[in-house]
Amino acid sequence: MSDNGMSLQIKEGETVLLLGPSGSGKSTLALGLCGLIPHAVAGKMSGVVRIAGLDTRETEPGELARVVGTVFQYPDAQTVMMTVEDEIAFGLENIGVPRVEMEKRIREALKTVGLTVQGNQPVDQLSGGQKQRLTLSSVLAMEPDVLVLDEPTANLDPAGTAEVFHTLRRLKASGHYTIVLIEHKLDDLVDLVDRVIVIDKNGELVCSGAPESIFYDWAAELESLGVWFPQAVEIARKLQLAGVPIESKVLSMKQLAEALRGFEHSPRVGGEWNDAQEKSPDTSELDVTSTALHSHSSPPLLDIRPVGPPGRSAGWLRPIELQVRRGEFWAIVGENGAGKTTLARHIIGLLPVRPGVIFIDGNDAAVYPVYELARRIGFVFQNPEHQFVTERVWDEIAFSLKGMGLPEEEISTRVNHLLERFGLKGYADAHPFCLSHGQK
Incomplete structure (x- = not known):
């Protein structure tokens, strides 16, 4: 937070959403609320x-854990x-709950x-999303009065996210909890929130108020900070600018x-929109067709071939067929624990795979040197x-470039360009672990 700090009061039973750009101090505030600052975190x-x-x-x-429960970004x-x-x-056990009550x-x-x-499931065998649910359940079991949730759904799939927010709705409806949320999935939680608090990059209070007021009356300030909006708000504001x-x-x-109901037949909205549609050629189908023709005419850059019996672990992939061609953009989706990260680890060689399963640019990945x-x-x-292996942000970015044997001048040019591109120029000499989650 900044030297000026900020004054903030949260009422009993209130649900507050804390917003701010990466590095503004949201997680620092969370650490302060649960007492890890100043007792465990130096500063x-x-x-x-x-x-x-x-x-x-x-x-x-x-002692504070009896009152405030905290779920962090990293389970x-x-x-x-x-x-x-x-x-x-x-x-x-640490707060002395009897065994029968504990179970x-x-x-x-x-x-x-x-x-x-x-x-008895080992924790290290859970997926990232399952671990996040586990940390939340550990906190809820202690029945605190205050919940501080620092991006509690960061590693959850859509179904898991919906379940957590449904849980928070039940907790809020019970009237027993005061909730402080740091979250970016605004569309899923905006109905939960009583108040939105926005801080700037220095950790200073920008505004505080009802969600309707913050996302509309303070829209320009939020945009300048790079703060996210609910999608419905973004669409509504753009429609308003277009005259709707x-x-x-x-x-x-x-x-x-509901707000748009009845507008679809109005002469102004319907007519002007239809005129614009007629005047603008629809090239999306041509683009898609062109891309498809181009991609299928070239050999796959990543080729996974189904082989081996299902259910085997080390060295095996469950039968899956996947061909990704140069220039394509794929998304692998699935519920938490389905094996998305495991598949990725096989592809990059962090997990072993038998020969003849994964091919990179036509070559068997099993025989590729690391x-x-x-x-x-x-x-x-x-x-x-x-992924961090150095003690300085600049060195972290340069590490792999040095491993590739690039000239020092080119390394310096690339590192400085990337620091500028990702807003990290002022952190070149900082320790990577001192950055905020977004900056990391």
């Missing part, structure tokens, strides 16, 4: 943070035990977040549909911290 702190009347500087995080940083049941029980809370917490795994008389400040697609696969395939993990 300079001035001012006072009180949760349910408790001064976080004078109350240990273990790996929050799990400490070997199995699912032990992970949820860990916090309960009941564990069952209810797993059911609440929709995590359908055995209690939408008077209400809609927040959801359902509200937008350095050659790394040169041909770039990979970004779910948790960027798993």
Whole structure:
């Protein structure tokens, strides 16, 4: 946060959404609310943070955990035990919950977040999304009054995201929780929110108010900060600029549909839109056809061939056929735990695969040297911290370029260009682990 800091009060039972650009201090605020700042995270702190009347500087995080539960972006940083049941029980044991009550809370917490795994399931065998649900269930089992959720659905599939937000709706409706949300999936949660708080890149308060006021009356300020909007708000504002008389400040697609009801037959809206459609040639079909013809005429750059019996693990892929040609853009989707990350790890050689299964540009990937696969395939993990190998942002970007044997001058040019492109120029000498999640 900035030297000026900010003054903020959150009422009991309120659900607050905290927005701000990457590096603005959203996660830092979350760490302050649960007492990890100043007790566990080093840094300079001035001012006072009180949760349910408790001064976080004078109350240990273990004691604060009875009052405030926190779910962080990285589930790996929050799990400490070997199995699912032990992970949820860990916090309960530390606050002295009786064993009989503990078993009941564990069952209810797993059911609440929709995590359908055995209690003895090893935590390290869960997918990223399953781990995120586990951390949320661990917090809910302790029954805190305040929930601080730092992008709790970052690693969840759409179904998992919907389940978590459905859970939050039930928790909110119970009236027992005060909720502070840091989240970017605004369309799924905007109906939950009582108030939106926006901070700038220095961690200073920009505005605070009802969602309708923030997303419409402060739209210019939010755009300048690079803060996300709900899709319904973006569409409504663009329609208003195009002359469509939408008077209400809609927040959801359902509200937008209601606001537009009856406009489809109006002469101005319908007529002008139809005229524009007639005047503008539709080239989308030509583009798609052209791309398809071009792609199918060339050999696949990535070719996965179905081989081996299903169900085998090391060295095997379940029978799957996939051909990706140069220039194509694919999305691999599936529920949490389906094997998307496992497939990616096989492709890049982090997991073994038998010869004759994966081919890169016509060559068997099983016989590629690791350095050659790394040169041909770039990979970004779910948790960027798993990729950091240096102690300086500049060196981190330069690391692989040096491994490729590029001249120092070219390395410097590339690194500086990328720092500028991704808004990291001012962090060249910072430690990668000191960056915000978005910056990482």
